[in-house]
Amino acid sequence: MTVPPDDAAAPVVAFSDRVADAVERKRTQLVVGLDPRIDLLPMELRGEAVLGRPSAAAALERFCKGIVDAVAPYAVAVKPQAAFFEALGADGWAALEAVCAYASGAGLLVIADGKRGDIGSTARAYAAAFLEPRGSEPRLADALTVNPYLGSDSMDPFLAACRRHGAGVFVLVRTSNRGGRDIQDAILSDGTPVWRHVAGLVREWGEDMLGERGMSSVGAVVGATVPRAIGEARRAMPQAIILLPGVGAQGATPADVARAFTSGPASALVNASRSVIYAYRESDDDWRAAAGAEAARLAAEIWAAAGW
Numbered sequence: 001m002t003v004p005p006d007d008a009a010a011p012v013v014a015f016s017d018r019v020a021d022a023v024e025r026k027r028t029q030l031v032v033g034l035d036p037r038i039d040l041l042p043m044e045l046r047g048e049a050v051l052g053r054p055s056a057a058a059a060l061e062r063f064c065k066g067i068v069d070a071v072a073p074y075a076v077a078v079k080p081q082a083a084f085f086e087a088l089g090a091d092g093w094a095a096l097e098a099v100c101a102y103a104s105g106a107g108l109l110v111i112a113d114g115k116r117g118d119i120g121s122t123a124r125a126y127a128a129a130f131l132e133p134r135g136s137e138p139r140l141a142d143a144l145t146v147n148p149y150l151g152s153d154s155m156d157p158f159l160a161a162c163r164r165h166g167a168g169v170f171v172l173v174r175t176s177n178r179g180g181r182d183i184q185d186a187i188l189s190d191g192t193p194v195w196r197h198v199a200g201l202v203r204e205w206g207e208d209m210l211g212e213r214g215m216s217s218v219g220a221v222v223g224a225t226v227p228r229a230i231g232e233a234r235r236a237m238p239q240a241i242i243l244l245p246g247v248g249a250q251g252a253t254p255a256d257v258a259r260a261f262t263s264g265p266a267s268a269l270v271n272a273s274r275s276v277i278y279a280y281r282e283s284d285d286d287w288r289a290a291a292g293a294e295a296a297r298l299a300a301e302i303w304a305a306a307g308w
């Protein structure tokens with residue numbers, strides 16, 4: 001889908017088409033999650049971090065930029081987890097902005113993991129914060145994870161940002177954590193699990209947002225740790241890009257996610273955060289080299305499992 005935005009001369013390219021281009025060009029569906037924790041940083045950076053929030057934020061920024069440099073050849077996107085930056089207040093948010101801009105400059109798509117969602121008037125502000133150009137500045141991220149619990153009107157501002165600005169969203173459908181079953185697996189009166197109902201909504205929300213490659217800019221989050229849901233999610237949302245967290249530290253493997261790729265090589269993206277960015281803890285290599293090596297290994301395994 002190439003749509004002329006209201007407020008600019010050049011047409012915007014749909015997020016799903018940008019994903020397809022990047023996957024084809026780089027031959028990878030790996031997303032590296034940026035979940036920077038002070039206590040897990042390499043010693044050379046942890047030293048700076050104990051001096052207070054500005055120093056801690058500077059350490060996170062240096063670490064994430066180093067990881068971006070190391071994994072850029074092997075990943076299609078990074079997924080900064082907003083929580084780790086927000087925990088450091090304004091300094092952390094500035095670091096998040098700097099890391100997102102750096103990753104874009106390195107040719108990576110940026111998926112902000114913010115899991116936002118609220119009544120429409122508030123969701124409007126979330127969409128502006130993450131997905132819309134900020135004056136003369138580009139938008140913070142190419143896509144955002146969103147929480148659909150408040151329903152259709154809470155999604156509208158995010159969908160508008162996708163249409164007008166070529167952004168993407170990944171809607172939480174079936175999450176990777178153990179507690180995901182408490183609400184998402186609850187059975188509705190017609191026998192459908194809640195997550196399966198949400199998958200139907202994702203399909204509806206994304207129907208008018210198909211790119212030229214046939215996929216929608218309204219994607220879905222489905223945990224790699226729930227392999228039985230992956231095939232069903234794929235069938236329920238054939239045109240949604242599925243973002244799969246849970247590989248690595250949460251125990252899932254690339255083989256577990258193979259069924260997500262039946263709609264095409266760019267129909268699913270696989271996230272790994274801790275197992276890549278802290279790979280140095282299990283290695284004799286420098287932290288950047290260890291992250292790069294683990295990203296290369298994982299990307300090749302995912303590509304093979306996807307079978308395209």
Ligand SMILES: O=c1ccn([C@@H]2O[C@H](COP(=O)(O)O)[C@@H](O)[C@H]2O)c(=O)[nH]1
Pocket residue numbers: 033035081113174175176177221222223245246247248249250271272273274275
């Ligand atoms: O269902 C979900 C949704 C989001 N996440 C996030 O992904 C990463 C996973 O990190 P790992 O270190 O690879 O386990 C993290 O930021 C989560 O908040 C998820 O795990 N599951």
